[in-house]
Amino acid sequence: MAAVAGRGLAWITAHLLGDPDEMTLSFVDADCELSRRQEVEDALCAIPEVVSLEESARNRDLVLTVVTPSWAAFTRTVLPQLAQIPGLVRYQSGVCTTLHTGADSWELDALSPQQRARFRKLQPPPAGTSAGPPPSSYWPIVQELSRNGRATATEIAQATGLHPVTARRQLNRVLESGTLAFRCEVAQDYSGFPVSCQWFVDVPPDQRLRAAAVLRQIGQLRLCASTTGTSNFTFIMWLRSASDVTDVEAAFLAAVPGARIVESSLTVKFVKRVGWMLNTDTTATGEVVVPRPPAG
Secondary structure, three states, rough: OHHHHOOOEEEEEEOOOOOOOOEEEEEEEEEEOOHHHHHHHHHHHHOEEEEEEEEOOOOOOOOEEEEOHHHHHHHHHHHHHHHHOEEEEEEEEEEEEEEEEEEHHOOOOOOHHHHHHHHHHHHOOOOOOOOOOOHHHHHHHHHHHHOOHHHHHHHHHHHHOOOOOHHHHHHHHHHOOEEEOOOOOOOOHOOOEEEEEEEEEEHHHHHHHHHHHHHHHHEEEEEEEEEEOOOOEEEEEEEOOOOOOHHHHHHHHHHHOOOOOEEEEEEEEEEEOOOOOOOHHHHHHHHEOOOOOOOO
16 A cells, blocks of 8 residues: 555545535536636645535536535635636536535445455444534644544654644544545546546436435446535546446436436546645645634
8 A cells, every 4th residue: 555655546535524414515616717727726726625626628617626614614715715816717606415425435346345344344333423523623633634544643643743642532532523534545547437527417306315326326426416506416427438428327317217417527637636636647746735624
């Protein structure tokens, strides 16, 4: 793992869950002046709440995934920052109302059934209830876990200057909070699924849960959410080729009566993914924009 991580091919991180019951997950489409695109991307990536940034092939220049503690934080903190970026000429937002599937549950199918069984034995049983967001004073631990999702209490104590006993106690509190998701990310270009496509769909309200279940069976589902906006449902898949788009659409529409695909859009370039800056070949640069502590 160390050799792979050193080449930026895979990395383990922790990130804010984005569950709409706990925080606000927003999807923002943005357009910018072509000559200032790099300047705009640099400014957007520096905003901690903009956890991911992609260049899109259709109907929008950039796609932002934004996580904030609340709707007020999004409208009063993040949107004013977007308005001040030179060269960013337009943006519009949709909000996640239900997160059906996140990328933390995505699997590459790289492990054998025996390895999966061994891994599941190591997983702790799910907690009965969330302990609630950790205090802002614990945020250095959240930030360290975003840099290294495998960090131990000893390593966190060394990085933050906390006493080892305090670091262990606070780490346990953060883990019990239910506000973080852990994932092993991979460089998409080397995953065998180099094409990323996002669909925007209208789904009858009583079919949304079925639609999410169907998508989990079709392929490499990275995200599935009910949203506000011009469509009420969106999902993202990693594909082996662009020709797979048609197959996904045919299987989805056959299984979800009444669904209507509004738009499909391929990603041209990944710039930032859950805080990690990426190279043009989707490997990690090693630079991480850590989450900002909540106000108060």
